[in-house]
Amino acid sequence: MLQLRPLVALASLLSIVTFTSAQQQPPAPSQPPTTTPTPTPAQQQPPAADEPGWAKGRPKTETAMRMAPVPAFPIPTAPDQLPTKKFKLPPGFKVETWASGVLDARGLRQGAKGNVFVSTLFVANKVYAIPEQGKREAKVIIDKMEKATGIEFHKGSLYLATHKQILRYDNAENNLGNLGTPKVLYDKLPGGDDHSWKYIRIHNDKLYFAIGAPCNICDPGEYAKIYRMNLDGSGMETVAAGVRNTVGFDFHPKTGQLWFTDNGRDWLSEEIPNDELNVVSGPNQHFGYPFCHQGNIPDPEFGWGKSCNDYARPAALLGPHAGSLGLKFYTGKMFPAKYQGAMFIARHGPWNRTVKYADVSVAIPDGKGGARVEPFMTGFVENNSYLGRPVDFLVLKDGSMLVSDDHAGAIYRISYGGK
Numbered sequence: 001m002l003q004l005r006p007l008v009a010l011a012s013l014l015s016i017v018t019f020t021s022a023q024q025q026p027p028a029p030s031q032p033p034t035t036t037p038t039p040t041p042a043q044q045q046p047p048a049a050d051e052p053g054w055a056k057g058r059p060k061t062e063t064a065m066r067m068a069p070v071p072a073f074p075i076p077t078a079p080d081q082l083p084t085k086k087f088k089l090p091p092g093f094k095v096e097t098w099a100s101g102v103l104d105a106r107g108l109r110q111g112a113k114g115n116v117f118v119s120t121l122f123v124a125n126k127v128y129a130i131p132e133q134g135k136r137e138a139k140v141i142i143d144k145m146e147k148a149t150g151i152e153f154h155k156g157s158l159y160l161a162t163h164k165q166i167l168r169y170d171n172a173e174n175n176l177g178n179l180g181t182p183k184v185l186y187d188k189l190p191g192g193d194d195h196s197w198k199y200i201r202i203h204n205d206k207l208y209f210a211i212g213a214p215c216n217i218c219d220p221g222e223y224a225k226i227y228r229m230n231l232d233g234s235g236m237e238t239v240a241a242g243v244r245n246t247v248g249f250d251f252h253p254k255t256g257q258l259w260f261t262d263n264g265r266d267w268l269s270e271e272i273p274n275d276e277l278n279v280v281s282g283p284n285q286h287f288g289y290p291f292c293h294q295g296n297i298p299d300p301e302f303g304w305g306k307s308c309n310d311y312a313r314p315a316a317l318l319g320p321h322a323g324s325l326g327l328k329f330y331t332g333k334m335f336p337a338k339y340q341g342a343m344f345i346a347r348h349g350p351w352n353r354t355v356k357y358a359d360v361s362v363a364i365p366d367g368k369g370g371a372r373v374e375p376f377m378t379g380f381v382e383n384n385s386y387l388g389r390p391v392d393f394l395v396l397k398d399g400s401m402l403v404s405d406d407h408a409g410a411i412y413r414i415s416y417g418g419k
Contacts, residue, residue, distance in 0.1 A: 052193070057268075058267045095412050102409050103126075108392045109394065111172065167185065184233075248326040290302040291308075319357070346393065347390070391403075
């Protein structure tokens, strides 16, 4: 699902298909995905279309035809109008505004010297740096960079992935006034619009990123996969296939397994399919797209002759058209034991669904390849309109956690003071 704002939509609710979180039997955690020859993604061209990719499969009804993605707000919400006081969290937790006026705030990473780096997507085309201490004003350190969304900080360098290339700015925190010319690590990304923006992480000296499907529903070719490469841009290999659009993933702090959110296809109905929470438990796994959705719904066009049993099952379902974005394992010590090793997930909220919802959820692994998902921070929707939309997370050194909100242009801090 595209992470954009909704036009007004009035569609009747359809039947709900439920699905129990699937269990998987993972192999030994140390077993890496198999290295296979991978065609250069830029060599694969999106399928020709007379309509934008997001509209593929849209019903020709009056209500559906009024639905379309729209851009984010062009200005941040004023500090005194932020929804911070309306958020609800479990007992003992507190939320406060950590930074405001951060237009289009998306990805969050922290440097070794405490600077919090913030990426953007459709509106700002910038990367900011915000000091953790003192006056938290967003300083623009990269400007006029289209889809400057994927960021990571590693050994003094700031990595940035756009829809076309992956860059590295060395010695970044010592040169915030002028980062200089970056080193181009990889310049063969396919670009485009639908699901072309990036979310990246570095794990065991490998850089992981995804190339989303160039459409709502289509034969994606070498798109719809998670890839990894060496930090110099060499050694490209496939990690997982059949991944429509992941905009959030992280590695289990003990097993090292990769967990990721995946946005389900649009236009089957308002209530199906669900977004997915998945875990890479072995090599050469295919997670279903475009043939099977949420683990048990064959696609009406591409599912013929296919069986959902042939694809990796979701660890949990995250809700219909939830716009599931950032995923972060909690690695701090401040939160209660229940949250140690749990995943926080940003459900950004739907644009092509009549009833809106958005929240921060927590997913607790069951040790068998599945997870239990429950709401953690609510209050982003009022009178069926978005007050804010969560995107990504950052666990600070004191154990508190930051949450970015691209809708309001703000960053919130969650802390725990209970017993």
